[in-house]
Amino acid sequence: MIAERYNARADAFEAKVANVEPEQWDDPSPCAEWTVRGVVDHVIDMHGVMVGRPIPRTGDPLADFREARRQVQAALDDPASATTEVPTPAGPMTVIDHIDQVLSDDMVLHGWDLARATGQDETIPDSDVRRLWDIATSLPAEIIEKARTPGGFGPGIEVYGPEVQVPDGASLQDRLLGYVGRDPMSKNL
Incomplete structure (x- = not known):
């Protein structure tokens, strides 16, 4: 698997x-x-x-x-x-x-x-979105905080960025992306 x-x-x-x-x-x-x-x-x-x-x-x-x-x-x-x-x-x-x-x-x-x-x-496959969402949202708060801290897991390692708020009713993919620090609503890079 x-x-x-x-x-x-x-x-x-x-x-x-x-x-x-x-x-x-x-x-x-x-x-x-x-x-x-x-x-x-x-x-x-x-x-x-x-x-x-x-x-x-x-x-x-x-x-x-x-x-x-x-x-x-x-x-x-x-x-x-x-x-x-x-x-x-x-x-x-x-x-x-x-x-x-x-x-x-x-x-x-x-x-x-x-x-x-x-x-x-x-488009991210639904099975991947669900799996990553379940993993990310089940992590303890102290691990999430460490993941959002640049260098939290070692020099140069940044796992997640600050959470980006997405609109109510956003798709699970957009909610996942916002949770890990990406802005799925913005087209500006």
């Missing part, structure tokens, strides 16, 4: 990367600190964190993402690697759980960032 979820999300993210126009790479994204390229670089970097080594870069974001994905898939396919326990900012967990709970979920939200920044379809 975890590998299938990762692959579905990686397929969706890869499709968005493939549809970025050459002139869009330096455009702003909903992540205030990152351009479109920065969002993709972050996701590639997170793949490297999962496999314990940096992903080599060629300068082609699509090729680099595919290589990152290949390396994570190799870790998922190797039972010894997948079940190895690793330290994380949230405490020790297996590589496969770390991929599922951090990287895979991250691709959903950053896929939305990429879509918003480049004019692609921003």
Whole structure:
């Protein structure tokens, strides 16, 4: 199930990367600190964190993402690697759980960032919206506060931004995005 979820999300993210126009790479994204390229670089970097080594870069974001994905898939396919326990900012967990709970979920939200920044379809699958909503809203208040604090889980790590209020009656996707610090109502980046 975890590998299938990762692959579905990686397929969706890869499709968005493939549809970025050459002139869009330096455009702003909903992540205030990152351009479109920065969002993709972050996701590639997170793949490297999962496999314990940096992903080599060629300068082609699509090729680099595919290589990152290949390396994570190799870790998922190797039972010894997948079940190895690793330290994380949230405490020790297996590589496969770390991929599922951090990287895979991250691709959903950053896929939305990429879509918003480049004019692609921003729809997140309902099953992903529900899963991420249930996870985010079930975290204890002290963890949410830590997640909203830049550097709360370590230097340079920012999990959520400040909550953005959305209108009453907003879709669950928009409520999720607002909860994690994105403004789904604004088209301005």
